[in-house]
Amino acid sequence: MNPQAQPQRYERGLAKLREIDGQAGEHVVSSLADIAPDFARYLIEFPFGDIYSRPGLDLRSREIAVVAALTAMGNAAPQLKVHLQAALNVGVTREEIVEVIMQMAVYAGFPAALNGLAAAREVFAAVD
Amino acid sequence: MNPQAQPQRYERGLAKLREIDGQAGEHVVSSLADIAPDFARYLIEFPFGDIYSRPGLDLRSREIAVVAALTAMGNAAPQLKVHLQAALNVGVTREEIVEVIMQMAVYAGFPAALNGLAAAREVFAAVD
Amino acid sequence: MNPQAQPQRYERGLAKLREIDGQAGEHVVSSLADIAPDFARYLIEFPFGDIYSRPGLDLRSREIAVVAALTAMGNAAPQLKVHLQAALNVGVTREEIVEVIMQMAVYAGFPAALNGLAAAREVFAAVD
Amino acid sequence: MNPQAQPQRYERGLAKLREIDGQAGEHVVSSLADIAPDFARYLIEFPFGDIYSRPGLDLRSREIAVVAALTAMGNAAPQLKVHLQAALNVGVTREEIVEVIMQMAVYAGFPAALNGLAAAREVFAAVD
Amino acid sequence: MNPQAQPQRYERGLAKLREIDGQAGEHVVSSLADIAPDFARYLIEFPFGDIYSRPGLDLRSREIAVVAALTAMGNAAPQLKVHLQAALNVGVTREEIVEVIMQMAVYAGFPAALNGLAAAREVFAAVD
Amino acid sequence: MNPQAQPQRYERGLAKLREIDGQAGEHVVSSLADIAPDFARYLIEFPFGDIYSRPGLDLRSREIAVVAALTAMGNAAPQLKVHLQAALNVGVTREEIVEVIMQMAVYAGFPAALNGLAAAREVFAAVD
Numbered sequence: 001m002n003p004q005a006q007p008q009r010y011e012r013g014l015a016k017l018r019e020i021d022g023q024a025g026e027h028v029v030s031s032l033a034d035i036a037p038d039f040a041r042y043l044i045e046f047p048f049g050d051i052y053s054r055p056g057l058d059l060r061s062r063e064i065a066v067v068a069a070l071t072a073m074g075n076a077a078p079q080l081k082v083h084l085q086a087a088l089n090v091g092v093t094r095e096e097i098v099e100v101i102m103q104m105a106v107y108a109g110f111p112a113a114l115n116g117l118a119a120a121r122e123v124f125a126a127v128d
Numbered sequence: 129m130n131p132q133a134q135p136q137r138y139e140r141g142l143a144k145l146r147e148i149d150g151q152a153g154e155h156v157v158s159s160l161a162d163i164a165p166d167f168a169r170y171l172i173e174f175p176f177g178d179i180y181s182r183p184g185l186d187l188r189s190r191e192i193a194v195v196a197a198l199t200a201m202g203n204a205a206p207q208l209k210v211h212l213q214a215a216l217n218v219g220v221t222r223e224e225i226v227e228v229i230m231q232m233a234v235y236a237g238f239p240a241a242l243n244g245l246a247a248a249r250e251v252f253a254a255v256d
Numbered sequence: 257m258n259p260q261a262q263p264q265r266y267e268r269g270l271a272k273l274r275e276i277d278g279q280a281g282e283h284v285v286s287s288l289a290d291i292a293p294d295f296a297r298y299l300i301e302f303p304f305g306d307i308y309s310r311p312g313l314d315l316r317s318r319e320i321a322v323v324a325a326l327t328a329m330g331n332a333a334p335q336l337k338v339h340l341q342a343a344l345n346v347g348v349t350r351e352e353i354v355e356v357i358m359q360m361a362v363y364a365g366f367p368a369a370l371n372g373l374a375a376a377r378e379v380f381a382a383v384d
Numbered sequence: 385m386n387p388q389a390q391p392q393r394y395e396r397g398l399a400k401l402r403e404i405d406g407q408a409g410e411h412v413v414s415s416l417a418d419i420a421p422d423f424a425r426y427l428i429e430f431p432f433g434d435i436y437s438r439p440g441l442d443l444r445s446r447e448i449a450v451v452a453a454l455t456a457m458g459n460a461a462p463q464l465k466v467h468l469q470a471a472l473n474v475g476v477t478r479e480e481i482v483e484v485i486m487q488m489a490v491y492a493g494f495p496a497a498l499n500g501l502a503a504a505r506e507v508f509a510a511v512d
Numbered sequence: 513m514n515p516q517a518q519p520q521r522y523e524r525g526l527a528k529l530r531e532i533d534g535q536a537g538e539h540v541v542s543s544l545a546d547i548a549p550d551f552a553r554y555l556i557e558f559p560f561g562d563i564y565s566r567p568g569l570d571l572r573s574r575e576i577a578v579v580a581a582l583t584a585m586g587n588a589a590p591q592l593k594v595h596l597q598a599a600l601n602v603g604v605t606r607e608e609i610v611e612v613i614m615q616m617a618v619y620a621g622f623p624a625a626l627n628g629l630a631a632a633r634e635v636f637a638a639v640d
Numbered sequence: 641m642n643p644q645a646q647p648q649r650y651e652r653g654l655a656k657l658r659e660i661d662g663q664a665g666e667h668v669v670s671s672l673a674d675i676a677p678d679f680a681r682y683l684i685e686f687p688f689g690d691i692y693s694r695p696g697l698d699l700r701s702r703e704i705a706v707v708a709a710l711t712a713m714g715n716a717a718p719q720l721k722v723h724l725q726a727a728l729n730v731g732v733t734r735e736e737i738v739e740v741i742m743q744m745a746v747y748a749g750f751p752a753a754l755n756g757l758a759a760a761r762e763v764f765a766a767v768d
Contacts, residue, residue: 239332
């Protein structure tokens, strides 16, 4: 199986990845080229071609969900940073991002929220 | 220190708890009366009196964030059910809830999403 | 997008799901029909149509990996049971399964291993 | 290798297991007899014969540490209950246990603490 | 709401934070000033003003509980280091800290304990 | 108790540690000498002297299980790298390692798999 076999799904996913994650998303994909090129394709096809392309939930809500989950899990710092940028890209404001992260103190503890805020500070500073 | 000492914060939290979690929230609070009554007060004051009462993020987004986080963490089934009901209470649709949970397959794996969907089925059936 | 659009991938996944998970896998899929039918399709297409169908690792090793991971994570009991059965289905012996679970005591602690062994006892008893 | 080969370590562990966990500990060990008898031996030898037998930390502090950790992890309910009983056995008071669990709201979130309190209520009721 | 509205709780929390965490705690608070100043206040008020100020459990036991939990969770390295220092500040000895961390190998696996010991080595070296 | 008291178990563990983990394993042990020398002994005796020395599962399968579990848990990067090298040492191929890690996207999410692949790239590069 190769991308050509499902052009619609792969192309739709790639466009969605670019819309949401921007350069950071493309960097993730290209970094997989040497070690797991098929995984780069799956990443485009399933999360972006299938899930993010679904009409039932707006992208702002989807990124709020991801920032919340990755902050709460606390074991995926690089991906949290990609999605803090993605949240900004799709229109979540800095204030809203900070609110989501602070709320995670209630569900995953203060350390998770503190580490999420540190990641947000870093991403916001890179934008400025 | 007792609730009377900070009536505004406690009352605001209780009202917010009732608005969001409804009867399920009051049940959680009353179930703490015998073993940890102060914890019932903290639960009203900090999550609801402090966090959920903040103006910077709407309640729909807050419940989307909680459903996402508890689905991803996968170790808090009773609280996930309370917040699936809470999400419905503040206007998140069933379709949107299902979208949030499905999206967690990408960030926390298919088992987390499957268990989240099973919880949602249970909560939706209880509503019907 | 519907299954007909990618018949090869969907059919390959369904065959692989049946080969590995047997009736338990079909039950998971049918249980999703009411609440998230698209998720049933994704479950067939991505994990089974894409990942389990890859030639680079035998099914025995794949099920050893899953039993190890779900035992270590400790928050997905229903899926662990499905994969304990799946491990048996693809030729992992009971002794090997018990060895994998015991080894998880080293990496995720004795409680994770004890709960994994309890799940294995249940699955083995259902087989007998 | 069999227990006879290291009688001192095995016997010391068994005595320590009985001192700390009481009947619940012996039940865990006997429940392993059919599926993983060697694991029952490891459980006696390493956690109890090696770790709990060390002189550098009193048993009260050790059980406070375990109750904290299992409450925070939130994915090992049966073992948390065993150690809530064990904490009582070695002299931690109910009030102290409740304090430890409430404190976990800060580090692992309110759901973890709520589920820990529910487990404590169950264990305390069984004692009464 | 501002600190002035609940001076007793805020002041009590700040004093407790200084007593337990020392300079590291004040650094955490000041680092929040730019991105989430209200969260700095919550951190002082709830964990320190409410929880750590409770009389039912001594500070030594509270820090043993936190070191255990953060070692076991394994996803909050900066906070673990703050509390390794805090444990020393309230009178937990180095030997006791090492015992707590080693014990976590039993409940959360050897990697969690190894990473906890590495953090302890770092904190102890900074003290010397 | 000292190693001399159980020479067979300690020696068997040390030989197994060297066979599996090579220099990285010896480095872990020596790094414990200052802070927790007994823990170095436990690490040799229980995981390697007891578990890895058991005949019921081949070392290839054991390392596949560990790579899967540590990738899925996502909070033990140093130990994952040691076991990626160990997997190579006992004959798991690079392709098989990549397959195991990719499969974890299904059970623990894409971030866990991406971080696992990044660790693998680093270990493979160090070998070359």
